Amino acid sequence: MSQKVVIKDEMVGENVGFDRIRRITGYLVGTTERFNNAKRAEEKDRVKHGI
């Protein structure tokens, strides 16, 4: 979900976070904010696989 970005005193970005897109259950999700607690924990635990 897009966040609202507004200009205030010639500055932009107050309280605007980064979007972090992740895949769960085969689907992508636009932001980890809507993950349930278990999936948040799982996403945090994921380690990268070397090749």
Add this chain to the structure above:
Amino acid sequence: MIEKIQKRNGDIVPFDSMKIMNAISRANKAVEGEKMSPTDLLFLTEKVTERLDEKELNSVEHIQDLVEEILIRFGYARTAKAYILYRADHTKIRKSEFDLMEIYKKLTYSDAKDEDIKRENANIDADTAMGTMLKYGSEGSKYFIDNYVLPKDIAAAHMNGDIHIHDMDFYMLTETCCQIDLIRLFKDGFSTGHGYLREPNSIRSYAALACIAIQANQNEMHGGQSIPNFDYAMAMGVAKTYRKEYYKYLKTYLQLKLDMEEEEAIEVINDLKCNLSTPVAMGNKEIMARELRGYGAGKVWGEDLQKAHSYASDAAYKSTDRQTYQAMEALIHNLNTMNSRAGAQVPFSSINYGTDISPEGHMAIRNLLLATEAGLGAGETPIFPVQIFKVKEGVNFNKEDPNYDLFKLAIKTSAQRLFPNFSFIDAPFNIEYYKPGDYNTEVAYMGCRTRVLGNVHDPSKAVTCGRGNLSFTSINLPRLGIEAKGDVDRFFHLLDERIDLVIRQLLHRFKIQCTKRVRNYPFLMGQGIWIDSEDLDIDDSVAEVLKHGTLSVGFIGLAETLKALIGCHHGESREAQNLGLKIIGHMRQRMDEESQKTGLNFTLLATPAEGLSGRFVAIDKKIYGEIPGVTDREYYTNSFHIPVYYPIKAFKKISLEAPYHALTNAGHISYVELDGDTCKNLEAFETIIRYMKEQGIGYGSINHPVDRDPVCGYTGVIGDVCPRCGRREGETVSVEKLRLLRKKFPNVPNY
């Protein structure tokens, strides 16, 4: 000594330990072989009371949890089970009176960020009016099903976490998902149930109607929707646009270059339409040119006609290409913004493609990938549709294959946007159904991972289109691993009992599904999307045609199961891998046997657990405590995956997970997690995809972090600080700085 406790309805009442003793005694009397003496009863009651917190107000729920725990700890497993059943039975009645209202309160007064129940599915916005309305309906429905529909032991098994009946709120209503054959649907037009649409005539309307079909069907089913033949279908729209553009440019040329009047130009075109044997098509430029040699139409002859043809072909190609890009761009935008299910979500959509080698199909997919790479309006990564690139040797896998360039482009796109995922037609369990050139025999996946192909009900229809899953229920495998206490034979015994229960439940649900008529599904059945439904009338039963669908038993937490049974998971030892394959192989064998027995498609699913990932382990932690490697995290590992926290090389992970793909015929997916830098190396990316194919993976994808700063538009990996504008989350940057950045990076948003 405890004096007061709190009942479920919130009342505070005096504590009476006799009630605990009576409950234990009642449960004990209901089982054989564990007879307790009065001293035993007193001892157990005391153990429970000791554990109560004197400083806090204890709830009835908490006391009952302790009773279960103490019974198990002191070896009264059967009594514990009877107690749990008794408790489930009682909870049921109480829940409908009280807990449902508690849930309604949460739904009404809390935000999704504070309540897990409002975040069960990350792609549904439960903060909106319609999202909340959907949850009211869903939660109310679940209670109704629990209390009035399910056989008691099945309801108890679901509630206590032995099994999980997915989409239980839809138990009385519909099926999971369907693979929509757009080509059949579009032929002669169709009705959405709210209006009639005629057969589309351009790539733009093909793409627009594809979205409408997905949306209409999603509103009649509880799962996602998929198009198995997206390239083949879009190719027809591309061909129609090309033909129109060809004649348009031909006419322009005749009028402008050869000074013809409009009527004369039309005359020439009609002559060609009637008399040329080669149809106007993208791939026919040369053949047509040959046929036109020496041909005269109206007032144009020979070389002039050839030149006109050449100009019209090239201009039509360019214009069609541009329109196709716009159509694919619009499709992605639509599928990310259009509403379904009363506005609570966008439709869960998937599209499969990659095997159509016609120039039109190729053009559609090239533009789809380019539009995906470009992203949404402000460069955001599109969440929908799930895109699945079908990898096939001889079609797109090797350098000499006609669609190899699309495979390369798919890899490039996926490395940037996470989609497409990759499916593998050459995997042994997919290739056995494959007939070259027949998209209906090519495997297609639902976004979440579901697949259909084999068909016990009618082996002559072992196809993809018009079929899908009817319902699925998952088994809590780790619990069986814990209960077996290291005894593998006992584990298989328990597993068989659980499978029996789930089969009984799936058939119970199937019987309800079979009572429906075509009028319950005006689009799915009324428009002939579901296989064989085109021959049915509005009041006909759907029972017979539903038999083409699948009834699936799922599972999660193979890794934790193996940990519980033998102390290590399948990433850690060969022995564990062998046992893992034996367990999943046994489950598959049971499905095949049941299929033979019933003539129904029982299949085994590597469950895409989202809500479930935390549910089973939360209950098991309560019952068995924290067991290292088993119940000590907030989630059970997805299906047969190697645990996400376990360090392992990508190739090893693929080779260990691949054999499970062959066993899970209802669906599966394997992931590899790459860091941002490796991902930029497209050769490495391709090597992994090729290895998946060689190892017999059915469906796989590569995960990598895709972050975006909405302020400066940077997309890539962002740690704490945005590499482009240098801000941290929540911090500001100046408009001036962004203006300077925009000179270097045109995609910086303009404020």
